[in-house]
Every structure is written in C-alpha cells, then in structure tokens.
Amino acid sequence: MRLRRLLWFNAVFSIMPVVLLAGVVVEGRVELPKSHSAPVQAKRYEIVTKGGVLSTQPPLAVVYLDGAFPRPASVPTKEVAQKDLTFVPALLPIRIGTRVEFPNLDDTYHNIFSYSPAKRFDLGRYRAEERPIPAEVFDKPGLVTLRCDIHDHMRGLILVLNTSYFVMTDTDGHFRLSGLPPGRYTLKAWIDSRTTREKPVELKDGQTLHVDFP
Template identity: 55%
Template sequence: MNAKWLIPHCLAGLTVGAVAKDEGSIEGTVQLPPPAVERALNQRYGANIEAPLTPSNPPAAVVYLEGNFTANAKTTSGAVAQMSQKNMLFAPDLIAVRTGGAVEFPNLDDTYHNVFSYSKAKRFDLGRYRKNEKPGTVVFDKPGVVTVHCEIHDRMRGTVLVLETPYFQKTDSTGHYRLDHLPLGHFTLKAWINEANVREHTVELKSGARLQLDFPAK
C-alpha cells in the first residue's frame, strides 16, 4: 500500500474521533402535568360543522441549553416548522423555533380558521382561510413566548417558543428528551412547560460528557 495514501487517511480518522470527544450530550425526563380534560368547542361564528368535544394535545415540554456559545455553535437547518389546525386544535399546540425561524399554519379542517397572535414577541393575523388555501409563512424574529389563537374558535390555543439557542428539543409524551452534539462549558439547562412553570439545572459539560438530568415537578 502506498504510504503517501495511508498517512493522511489515518490522520483524518483521528480528527473525526477528536471532534466527537469535544462534545457532550444530556438525556433525561421531564415530569409533565396531567393531560387536560376534554372541553366543548366554542365557535365565535356559525359554521357548517357541529361543535364537538375536543381532546387536548398530550402534555409536553421544551428542553433547551442557555449560555454563551462560540462562533462554531450549531446553525439552524432552515426548515420551516408547522403548527396545523386539525380537529379544531392546533397540532401540535407547542413548538419551538430558533430566532429567525419560520412557521406555517396549514388548515386541515373542513371549516374556516383565522390564526393570529397579539404577543409582544410577534404580532400577526393570517385572516380567514379554508382547507385548500395556503396562508403566508410567519417568521419569528424576536425571542419570547408567542401565544397563538384562532379568531373563529376562541378555545383553540397554541404556543410558539422562540429561542436564541440552537440547542433545544421538545419532549415526547412521556417527558423524555435527549440533546446531542452539545458544546463544552458551563450552561443552564431549562425545561419549559408553560410561562409559569420553567425548571432549570446548572450544568458543566466536559469532553465526552454524557449527563443524565431529570426535571421533577416543582
């Protein structure tokens, strides 16, 4: 085998291993609140469908890492998130995006919806639109909590959590989360359940660290 070919390829393999060691990961479980009870749908205007009892989305949380990150921090993928209107609910009713991220609000119901928000972090009103109509994409350019409503069905409510950090994940329905490829250093790990319920841990991520951190109920 040609020695000139062998040496650079061996060095490349060592470099990949070194990069992997200069990262950390955190995994754990957030103790979530119990599911909300079913509620009667209140329609502001008459519609061509009956107003059913609407089951809520299962509880979930967003876990994210806060701190001062280097210029080499993970970048946003550029993918557009979605919060649909389905069965008279926002589905999902909680999403997280990085500052500058975009969200679409497709209507999957056989009736009109009108998605809007008056939150300080983002004010918008998409107007009324039907199932086969595509409203504009909303760009969330400021960090904060954006509460989303339907002007026609006033019991519908969703939340867009706009974060400055690139390191975040929504839990599954059991509260489990896992964050990989994290930078090294001292940070704050937070679990956002709602505006009145945000839990946190101070963490130190060292080379190759694999931390287990749970968030019990307050």
C-alpha cells in the same frame, strides 16, 4: 511504513469530525404537570355541526441549552397546521428567526392570531388551497400564544429560543439532547407559561450527562 502511517492518519482524521459532531449528550426526565381537562368546543350557533370530540393534548416540556451561540446560516421552515379544529403541533419550539407556515387542513375557515409581545400578528381568514401558505418569521425570543378568532377553544404555543440546542420531551417527560458543545451552560426546562426550571451544567466532550427536573 510511510503508507501505513498515512492510512492510519487518514482514518483518524476522517473519524474526528464525527466524534466532534456527536458532542455531548444530556438526557433525563422532566416532571410534567397534570393534563388539563379535555377541551370543549362551543357549537351554540353553528347551524351545522359535525360529531366527534376534540383531541386532548398531553402536556410536554421543552429542554434547551441556554447560552450565546452563533446563529446558523439558515434556519429551516417549520409548520403549525390547523387540523380537526386544533393546532398541530400544539407546542413548537423554534430557533429565533425561524419562518413558520400555518396551513389550514380543515374544510372550514380559521383566523389565527397572536397578541403575545414576542410576536403580534393576525393572519385573517384563508382557504386551505391558497398559496403561498400564510407564514410568519419569529424574530424575538419568548412565548407566542396562538389563537383562533373563530374557534375559541383553539390554543397553540410557539416557544422562540435564542439557541439551536433544544428538544421536546415525550409524554412521560423523557428527553435526550445531543450534539451539544462542551462548556459551562444553563440547562432549562420550559414546562408552561409560568414554569421554567433550570440547572447549571458543565459539558465535557464525549460525555453523556443525566439531568432530571423534578
């Protein structure tokens, strides 16, 4: 009898952290803006030009839980590559303090820079095979616009957030944010540099909440 109780207690105890970790789930949809027109590369003074066209980046949104959360002990390193004369990914949400590497995967120079108040930097020109890969640590929250001093059309965005609870939508605007802690928060949807929608939410343990941002 004592053994059975012990086994039952053990089973409950081993499952509990998993349940706690699963936390709350918020899912829904963000109404995304219309796609921008496809970018055009200025090739006026390049003696040698390749064929092909620049890829079109569909608009995406970032959904995040706003609030005061403890900083994690370590933040993973992220990457924004320069490939086929575009930033990949074109939009990267990160936790404050994240180190982002900028590998050049093209066979030509790039010169990545940002004049955004959240991070002002200029990496200069570097070759694809150079190591270590030039990187920056993003230590202030806000939107950082990445540009290339050589290729005028190149634009990339890094959204530096004060929270670890964020997710990017898919191209239809659907999102699923899981592992959230219970409590009262504001759920925000960053859509573009001028548009951030928000909704107050009350998250209860084990709940799956549906929130849309029309």
